[in-house]
Amino acid sequence: MPGKxxxxxxxxxxxxxxxxxxxKNKILCHVSLPLSLEALPYTSVEPGHGRYxxxxxxxxxxxxxxxxxxxGMWDTVVRMRLTGKTVEVRDGDTWLPLSSYLSHLPAVKxxxxxxxxxxxxxxxxxxxxxxxxxxLSLPGEIRNMIYDYCASFCYPYEFEHGFNYxxxxxxxxxxxxxxxxxxxxLRAELYGRGRxxxxxxxxxxxxxxxxxxxxxxSSRLYRNMDFRFQGAWPLRRFLECKPxxxxxxxxxxxxxxxxxxxxxxxxxxxxxxxxxxxxxxxLKGLRLKELELRLGHRESFEGYRLDTWLEPCCHRVLTGLxxxxxxxxxxxxxxxxxxxxxxxxxxxQFLQLLTDxxxxxxxxxTQWDVIGKSAKLVDRGENWLVRTESGLGCELLDHEHSCxxxxxxxxxxxxxxxxxxxxxxLIGAVSPIDAA
Numbered sequence: 001m002p003g004k005x006x007x008x009x010x011x012x013x014x015x016x017x018x019x020x021x022x023x024k025n026k027i028l029c030h031v032s033l034p035l036s037l038e039a040l041p042y043t044s045v046e047p048g049h050g051r052y053x054x055x056x057x058x059x060x061x062x063x064x065x066x067x068x069x070x071x072g073m074w075d076t077v078v079r080m081r082l083t084g085k086t087v088e089v090r091d092g093d094t095w096l097p098l099s100s101y102l103s104h105l106p107a108v109k110x111x112x113x114x115x116x117x118x119x120x121x122x123x124x125x126x127x128x129x130x131x132x133x134x135x136l137s138l139p140g141e142i143r144n145m146i147y148d149y150c151a152s153f154c155y156p157y158e159f160e161h162g163f164n165y166x167x168x169x170x171x172x173x174x175x176x177x178x179x180x181x182x183x184x185x186l187r188a189e190l191y192g193r194g195r196x197x198x199x200x201x202x203x204x205x206x207x208x209x210x211x212x213x214x215x216x217x218s219s220r221l222y223r224n225m226d227f228r229f230q231g232a233w234p235l236r237r238f239l240e241c242k243p244x245x246x247x248x249x250x251x252x253x254x255x256x257x258x259x260x261x262x263x264x265x266x267x268x269x270x271x272x273x274x275x276x277x278x279x280x281x282x283l284k285g286l287r288l289k290e291l292e293l294r295l296g297h298r299e300s301f302e303g304y305r306l307d308t309w310l311e312p313c314c315h316r317v318l319t320g321l322x323x324x325x326x327x328x329x330x331x332x333x334x335x336x337x338x339x340x341x342x343x344x345x346x347x348x349q350f351l352q353l354l355t356d357x358x359x360x361x362x363x364x365x366t367q368w369d370v371i372g373k374s375a376k377l378v379d380r381g382e383n384w385l386v387r388t389e390s391g392l393g394c395e396l397l398d399h400e401h402s403c404x405x406x407x408x409x410x411x412x413x414x415x416x417x418x419x420x421x422x423x424x425x426l427i428g429a430v431s432p433i434d435a436a
Contacts, residue, residue, distance in 0.1 A: 002152065008080045010051065014280050017087060029126050035102070040077065050081035050090065071179070088405070128148065147206070149215045153226035153252075154203055156238045172230040173256040173296025173340065177411040185254075185294070226292075228252040232279035240280055247287040254340075255272075256296040257310060257318055263327040267385070268392065273389065280329040291333045295319055295340035297409035314394040315341070315403045316420040320371030321392075323350045331357045341409060341421045346370060370409050372397045394420075 014037055024035040040052040056075045079090040080098065080310035090097040116197045129309055135143060178185040203225075206217045227248065228237040235253075255263065265278030283291075312319065330336050331354050331389040338347045350370040368374070371384045382388060394402045401420045409415050 008039055010080050010087060011037065011053075013082060013085070013087045014053070014080060014098055017102070021099070021102050050079040050088075052077055053080050099399050100218060109156075132243075140216075143216060144220060147220040148224050150206060150217070151203070151221050153228055155228050155230070156234050164213065172259070173294070174253060175210075175297055175409060175411050175414070199403075216278040222247070222251050226250040226252055228254050230255055230281075232263050235282060236279070239286070247289060250290040250292065251286075252287055252292040252294060254292075254294040254296075256299070257315070257322070258286065258296075260295065260322045261310075261318070264322055264329065266318075266321045268309075268321075278329070283329045284332075288333050290335040290337070291330055291335045292339060293330070294325075295338070295342050296343040298407075298415055300401060300408040313392040314341070314397065314420075315415060316401070317371055317384075317392050317396065319416075320346060320367075324367055324370050324384070327357075330354070341416045343413055343416045345419060372399075374398060 018037055034057070036056050037057070038054040040054060046184075051273075054077050055076065065076065077139050078101075081088050081095070083095070087098040089098050089101040132189055135146070138146075140257045149360065161203065174183075174185060179187070203221070207214045225248075226237065227250070229238070229251070230416050253260075253263070260266070261268065264280045298315040323342075323346070327350070336351065336354055338350060349365050353363050353365040353370070355384055356365065374384070375398055376396055377387065380388070399419075399421070403420060406415055406420070
């Protein structure tokens with residue numbers, strides 16, 4: 001590798017070849033997608049196998065990861081060397097002249113984890129810099145501090161044939177302010193279908209390092225990790241590993257309204273409950289210190305969705321029904337917290353209900369406090385759990401509001417912040433002095 005300030009002869013010779021290639025493409029094509037070359041600060045671990053270079057082709061759509069499968073974009077990292085006056089590229093097990101290599105560019109691929117990606121560069125740096133971190137030389141107390149820091153949170157989910165069945169993992173039911181670049185709940189990359197979760201613990205790498213580190217980290221894992229689930233299926237798979245012989249530090253159920261309705265078996269329609277035995281049964285008997293229910297925000301129902309039948313339903317009522325159904329499954333957990341799209345008033349009533357159960361005292365909290373008061377249901381001799389009609393519109397509640405008028409929750413305003421009151425009511429609440 002050339003020293004600092006020295007010219008790279010491979011780079012200089014390769015640039016000439018790329019310039020000729022770009023000129024030919026401009027003559028043959030009405031659209032020019034020029035190739036560019038970048039020298040990386042890495043050399044091959046094999047002697048004489050050259051330095052790493054990144055060859056890129058520009059895209060009309062811009063260099064955005066979400067367009068990485070676009071035909072006009074091409075990006076790869078190769079090893080190159082100068083043999084005499086010929087620039088050669090390592091292609092599989094053979095060396096090819098650069099001009100021949102450029103004549104048959106490899107198929108376009110999504111390098112979210114492959115050559116040239118940040119994880120690839122980091123791994124290469126670690127394997128070639130000749131340094132090592134003496135983890136096992138540290139005192140056990142220091143190692144435990146490192147393990148505890150790494151065991152922050154994770155989203156157990158699976159890939160099958162390269163497809164993530166959780167779709168945008170880590171983002172379901174959240175607002176962008178909660179999962180975006182500076183998210184308050186997590187920071188999920190917006191490329192690669194949200195697979196990369198910033199801040200998630202490096203669990204797998206520590207478990208696979210060696211037997212000693214795996215055993216030490218495993219002993220700290222369950223007592224510190226926040227296991228987050230967005231649906232019943234990954235939770236079932238997690239419980240199949242039988243972690244119930246240990247006490248888990250925390251489990252977070254972070255779901256959309258649709259998934260919570262199914263998970264707790266909430267009755268929506270007039271007909272019999274369609275869900276069978278609720279998946280929430282799996283929570284019973286689970287040794288757990290803390291459970292967080294992060295309720296999904298009201299979403300936009302535009303386009304094709306599986307939960308469009310929730311659109312006419314009052315989101316406040318749905319939230320209350322979910323919590324009323326959840327109480328039977330979570331009341332024995334020592335600590336339960338509520339986050340997401342839920343008003344402070346409802347949150348206080350629900351947590352008081354759980355506290356009364358733990359203290360074994362009769363609770364004054366009723367379904368009307370958690371779900372909402374409805375004179376219409378009372379006049380008919382009904383309640384939220386015994387209804388002759390299937391509708392769950394906002395008109396059933398006593399206090400005036402309308403979820404349909406207010407639309408979905410946004411980064412600037414969550415409907416629960418005003419207890420789902422109508423917009424005119426919010427405007428009318430502004431004092432004349434403030435309005436002036």
